[in-house]
Amino acid sequence: MAHRSLLPDRHRQLDFFVCDIIDTAPKDDLGSMEHPLFTLAKNPDTRIRLYEHNGNTVKIVPSVLGLATIFDKDILIYCVSQLTEAINRKRDVSRTVRLTAYDFLVATNRDTGGRSYQLLEQAFQRLTGTKIFTNIVVGGRRFREGFGLIESYRIIEKSPNHARMVAVEVTLSEWLFQAVCSQEVLTLHRDYFRLGKGLERRLYELARKHCGSQPQWKVGLALLHKKSGSSSSLKEFRRMARNICEADHLPGYLLSFDEPSDSVLFQCRSERAQARAAIRQFLDL
Secondary structure: OOOOOOOOOOOOOOOOEEOOOOOOOOEEEHHHHHOOOOEOOOOOOOOOEEEEEOOEEEEEEOEOOEOOEOOOHHHHHHHHHHHHHHHHOOOOOOOEEEEEHHHHHHHOOOOOOHHHHHHHHHHHHHHHHOEEEEOOEEOOEEOOEEEEOEEEEEEEEEOOOOOOEEEEEEEEOHHHHHHHHOOOEEEOOHHHHHOOOHHHHHHHHHHHHHOOOOOEEEEEHHHHHHHHOOOOOHHHHHHHHHHHHHHOOOOOEEEEEEOOOOEEEEEEHHHHHHHHHHHHHHHHO
16 A cells, blocks of 8 residues: 655745845835834933824834934845845745844944944844834735834854854744735835934935835935934924935935925936936037
8 A cells, every 4th residue: 555645835934034045125014114113312211102194093102222223124125135035035034043143244334343242232133122013005905913123132152252142043023024025025225224313314214215116206304204203303303314415425315305396396316417418408409
């Protein structure tokens, strides 16, 4: 009598996915690009925040260590980038990923000295401690749930003198993992990691999200203030927005402040360059 073979394992779960793809393009999930889940401040922020817009509600609750910052988000961007590239290459992926600390620091344009490894561990602590309560749609389904920005992390190796971590296993939230599997991500410019101010990074995210299918996006300052998640007053936010417009170093986008309407215009730099070329050609006729 022939022995029956085992049925196929249709839902095989890997122990972890190894972040080992070199030179991946940075990827960000649409949900956190649209909604202000991270504090822009570098100092500890322990305020509970509530964001409501177009039927979406997000409540962000910090741990005693404070809210996860937009710079802590680099960890999620790195994981999302690796997972997205692996999916594109038809590789198996898992919600738990293993990353090499040094590779992460290099990929996100950070210093690789000993202090950076200490700061990295603090970022993991804030990401784990910050809780999100939301009804945002992900993968075509509306979730009403609470979760950590990452479910857990584990430092699995240290250097011989225990001065720095070498590798880390991170379990992403189901919410973020579903966004990746549903391809709800956008590619970021590599110079995103060179932006040193939290508001610059947040405005770049909003520009990338809203100028993806149109050459420009004009938004009132009050709404931009709300969408940015900035804790500053509207008057102070207006001053900071003007300074960013004048500095003009957001990768891929040109920002201009419109005084009469108290609004900010975001334009794709390529579109702006094409417009200038057309004007020059017209004047040369």
